[in-house]
Amino acid sequence: MPDKTANRIKNIPQYEALRDEGMSKQKAARIANTPNSGEKGGKASTYEDRTKEELYNKAKEVGIEGRSKMNKSELIEALRNN
Helix, strand or coil, X not given: CCCCHXXXXXXXXXXXXXXXXXXXXXXXXXXXXXXXXXXXXXXXXXXXXXXXXXXXXXXHHHCCCCHHHCCHHHHHHHHHXX
16 A cells, blocks of 8 residues: 555655654654755744743644643743654
């Protein structure tokens, strides 16, 4: 049976490299399908500079479970390890 995931991956070499590093299929696909994912120079603020509400919203966006019970440092850890 063919792998249907491969049909949806935009940057297959990057996806395969991320999988080789041990990332889950879902996380590797999300990164490989992000426009400009290989480019550096993002202007996002560090997690420590963001408010708890901003961190909560980001955690919600990426689907972190249990986020409503987390404090700021727990949200930062969860976002970094997602």
